[in-house]
Amino acid sequence: MGKSQTKVVVTGLGATTPLGGDLPSTWSALLAGKSGVRNLEWEGVEELPVRFAAQLAVEPSEVMTKQQLRRLDRNQAIALISAREAWRDAGLATPRAAGARTRPPSRTASSSTASGSASCCPAASAGCTPRSTATTCGVRRAGRGSRRSRCRC
Structure with a gap:
């Protein structure tokens, strides 16, 4: 019976502690x-x-x-404050609204991609036209469809 190992990548840090309200002040x-x-210093602490x-x-x-x-x-509020700081520290886009849920990436092409006005990959700027023949441009799609699929521009 083998151990299951999960790899974790830390991309951002956040902290709300007795030493400081954010990571830099806590670290300092x-x-x-x-x-x-x-x-x-509460009333009745005696x-x-x-x-x-x-x-x-x-x-x-x-x-x-x-x-x-x-x-x-x-506890949830404290965790959320730290998580938001970690999110910002990772350089990720700020959520639309505090506490707003976001939808997972669509498995189908967006309407702009399907119409040919935009592409799902950076290869379009290098001359690859959207939705050309059955060939693939070779760029891996990030967050769309299967992890192993390639973009079909």
Whole structure:
């Protein structure tokens, strides 16, 4: 019985910690040797057995709208803030709207590709015409159809 190994590629980083509200501030505080543990300053803290904790440096309510926070519990909000930072750090396009779901790539050609006004690959700029005969231009399609299919310009 063999172990199943999954390869993971880290493309972006994000953090929301007691040291900082984002990755650069957290990293700077780590390098400076700062601690995220602070005295609690709540009303009635005297009644608790412990009066210090590592609280977030930036509360989710400072980063997200009330509508977004209403739909999430605290842990989800913290995870979403870090995930959004990682998404931006990876250089990926920003989502249309916060929390908006996106559709997976279509397995069929887009209407502009089918009509011949655009191509699904960069080879069109190199002289490959859209939807020419049954030959393929040799460029692998990214995110469309089968992983092993090639573009048919």
